[in-house]
Structures are given as structure tokens and as C-alpha cells.
Amino acid sequence: MSPAPTCSCRSSSPSRPCWSASPxxxxxxxxxxxxxxxxxxxxxxxxxxxxxxxxxxxxxxxxxxxxxxxxxxxxxxxxxxxxxxxxxxxxxxxxxxxxxxxxxxxxxxxxxxxxxxxxxxxxxxxxxxxxxxxxxxxxxxxxxIWQPVPSSGKLPPLPWRALLVPCLITLVGGVVFYALVVQLSFVLDGLGVTSSAAIGGVSAAMSIATAAGSASFAKLSSRRPRTLLPIAFGLAAAGLAIVFAAGNVALVTAGAMVTGLGTGLLLPVLLTWATNRLHFDQRGRGTGLWTGFLFVGEFASPLVVAAFKAASGDLQQALGVLAVVALALAVVALLVVPRSAPPLNVTD
Incomplete structure (x- = not known):
């Protein structure tokens, strides 16, 4: 599976391209x-x-x-x-x-x-x-890999109304998801950490936590998006708040791992919520639409953080503002996701 793209300009790594168009x-x-x-x-x-x-x-x-x-x-x-x-x-x-x-x-x-x-x-x-x-x-x-038998005839329209809210939340969620991936090394540098090994170790700890959050989705998918989205955004908000308040590497590492737990759970929840009810001949376009919103959010993430930094004067303070945004998204999810939304492992 292909990893989520990035705009961090780490062009030395094939895992994340330096610039991602969104087709x-x-x-x-x-x-x-x-x-x-x-x-x-x-x-x-x-x-x-x-x-x-x-x-x-x-x-x-x-x-x-x-x-x-x-x-x-x-x-x-x-x-x-x-x-x-x-x-x-x-x-x-x-x-x-x-x-x-x-x-x-x-x-x-x-x-x-x-x-x-x-x-x-x-x-x-x-x-x-x-x-x-x-x-x-x-x-x-x-x-x-086998190609499923395609449907014959004209493609049915996408259920735009059902996709709009999940895609808009994904747009802002992409900003939250990608913020610490890009900014973590700069936060550590601001605390005086210059060792590549130390920065790599903290980044690896966050990646492990992200993987753990993703792995938890299989067991949690019997719950509804109205439950899981606030949990995921809440964890991301708590982690970013810890990074905002951190004055040492240990606290930054803890905050990065809490953030990773939240964002690791967030992506499969958003994707499943957006595309789970699509039919076979709608699934490619619906998935592509969701992916496009995610990519735009990830692309905008460094720009949004830079704007917050310019307003607050400090990177950690900018991440504190983003923590408030993530917390607001947790509340928004409670307001906009209907109680009748089925569990995420219900597809029919």
C-alpha cells in the first residue's frame, strides 16, 4: 500500500514525495x-x-x-x-x-x-x-491481484451529500495528521537537540504509536464514527497540547506518541466513514475524492502551521493553536455525525 504523501521536501526519501499533485x-x-x-x-x-x-x-x-x-x-x-x-x-x-x-x-x-x-x-x-x-x-x-468484474452501462452518480461532510472533515484532519510529521524535528531543534540519531529516535517512537493507532482500528470498527472521530481528534489534540507545553525531549516524545495514536486511528476511521457505503462502480471515484481532500489538507498543513507561527511568534505555540483546532474538530464530529450513522464495520 502506498503511504500518505508529503510536502516536507525530504526528497532523499522515496517514502514521501516532495510535492504531490492531487489527481x-x-x-x-x-x-x-x-x-x-x-x-x-x-x-x-x-x-x-x-x-x-x-x-x-x-x-x-x-x-x-x-x-x-x-x-x-x-x-x-x-x-x-x-x-x-x-x-x-x-x-x-x-x-x-x-x-x-x-x-x-x-x-x-x-x-x-x-x-x-x-x-x-x-x-x-x-x-x-x-x-x-x-x-x-x-x-x-x-x-x-485480480480485477473485479466491472459493472456494465453508465456509471451511477456519486452520493455527493453523503460524501461532503466526511471529505470536509478529512480536509482539516489532513492538516492535523501531517503537522507533527513535518514539524517534530524543528520542535526538537528549538529545544537544542541537534543529534540526527535523537531526532530519528523520537520520530520513530511517533511512527510506532501511529502504527499502534492504526492497528487498533480493526477492533474498534464495530463502533460508530460519532464515537471514534472525537476519540481520534481528542488524542491528537492532547498530544499536540503536550508538545506545546513541553520543555524537554521526554515530554515532546510523549506528546508525539499520543498524537500518533490519535492520527493513526483517524485516517482509517475517516476513510471508512466516507467510502463504506459506496457501491462497486462508485468506489473508485469516491475513494479518489476522499484522497484528494486528504492530500490538499496535508499539502496545506505546513502553510497553516507557518501562519499560526507568524501570528503567535513560536512554533510550539502554533502547535498549541492546532491542538485547539483538533479539539474543535472532536466537538464538530459530535455535532455533524448523525446518531443513526451505522458502525464502521457495517457495509450493507
Missing amino acids: PPFAGLVIDAIDRKRLLLAALVVYAAAGTAPLYLDSLGAIIGSRAVVGLCEAAIMTCCTTLIGDYWAGSRRSRYLGLQTLVATVAATVFLALGGGLGAAGWRTPFWLYLVALVLVVPMYRL
Whole structure:
């Protein structure tokens, strides 16, 4: 499964592209109208080609262009994989695999960031060889993944009213989800931590907590989104508040882990809530639409934090403001999610 994209400009790591365009609605249309499997395999091949492009490109403009193509491919890959999970399984099994998707993405991001950092010692171009992993996946995916039989006839319209609220909450949720992923190293730097190993250790602790939050979704999916969304946003708010008040590395680590627990649970809850009730020939477009809102939120996250920092004068204070935003989202979820919304593991 493809990890969630980023805009942190860590271009040495293939786990997260430096710039992500947001074409998932188009990808979703192709998925519903034509074929899930072929688009996924084609996106993997182009992803590998564009990802390794900085190995031989010298122009900064061309390298930035290749990052945009990486973002396009990653959006298509994520949309295809998520749609296929919805196609293959239902109920609690679907919940289990959606949680596993976020868990694997988090672990992969951590591993590839570490590998990219290690390979970077051999030169700034060397980490881009890691993008060839995508090609290694093409053959087994071609053999093991099956294309569900498409519906015949005209595609039905999307249930826009049902999707609008989940997508809007996902937009702001993407800002919350991605904030500490980008800002954690800067917070530590502000506390005088300059050791790459120490920063990496705190980041790894947050990643482990995020994975644990994602893993918990399978057991919690029998509950309703009106219950789980406030819990997820509440945990994220509590973690960001701890980071805001922290004066040492131990407290920052604790706050990062609490935030990770919340955001790790948040993504599969939002995704399942938005797309669970979609039919087969709506699922690709609906998943693509949700992914697009998430990507825009993640892209905007550093900009929002920068605006909060400019207003408050300090990064930790900016994260404190974001904690208030996350807490407000927990309250909003209680107000806008109807009591009649079914449990997340109910698909029919």
C-alpha cells in the first residue's frame, strides 16, 4: 500500500514525495470506468521511472517536475489499493485491512526514511535508487491481484451529500495528521537537540504509536464514527497540547506518541466513514475524492502551521493553536455525525 504523501521536501526519501499533485478524482474515474489493476500496475512503473529520475537529471526544474509525476502516481496507487480493499472484503475484514494499510504505510515510511538517510551519506542522488522497489512489486502484483468484474452501462452518480461532510472533515484532519510529521524535528531543534540519531529516535517512537493507532482500528470498527472521530481528534489534540507545553525531549516524545495514536486511528476511521457505503462502480471515484481532500489538507498543513507561527511568534505555540483546532474538530464530529450513522464495520 502506498503511504500518505508529503510536502516536507525530504526528497532523499522515496517514502514521501516532495510535492504531490492531487489527481485522485481523475484516477477514480478511470478506476470505475475502465480497470483497477491496469491503472495500478501502470502507476507503479511510472512511479519507479519518475522516482529515479534525479539520478540522471541535472536541471532543478526537471527534478521538481519529476517529483510532481511521483505525486500523481502515488495518488493513483493509493486510490487503486484502497478501492481494491473495498472490492475484495466487507465488514470487519475490510476494517482490518484498511487499518493494516495505514499501519504498513507508517512502518514503510519510517523504514524508507531511515534507508534514505543512510544512503544519503554516499551522495544526494543515491537514495533515489530506492524507488526501484516499485518495479520489484509489479510482477507479484500482476500475478496475485485480480480485477473485479466491472459493472456494465453508465456509471451511477456519486452520493455527493453523503460524501461532503466526511471529505470536509478529512480536509482539516489532513492538516492535523501531517503537522507533527513535518514539524517534530524543528520542535526538537528549538529545544537544542541537534543529534540526527535523537531526532530519528523520537520520530520513530511517533511512527510506532501511529502504527499502534492504526492497528487498533480493526477492533474498534464495530463502533460508530460519532464515537471514534472525537476519540481520534481528542488524542491528537492532547498530544499536540503536550508538545506545546513541553520543555524537554521526554515530554515532546510523549506528546508525539499520543498524537500518533490519535492520527493513526483517524485516517482509517475517516476513510471508512466516507467510502463504506459506496457501491462497486462508485468506489473508485469516491475513494479518489476522499484522497484528494486528504492530500490538499496535508499539502496545506505546513502553510497553516507557518501562519499560526507568524501570528503567535513560536512554533510550539502554533502547535498549541492546532491542538485547539483538533479539539474543535472532536466537538464538530459530535455535532455533524448523525446518531443513526451505522458502525464502521457495517457495509450493507
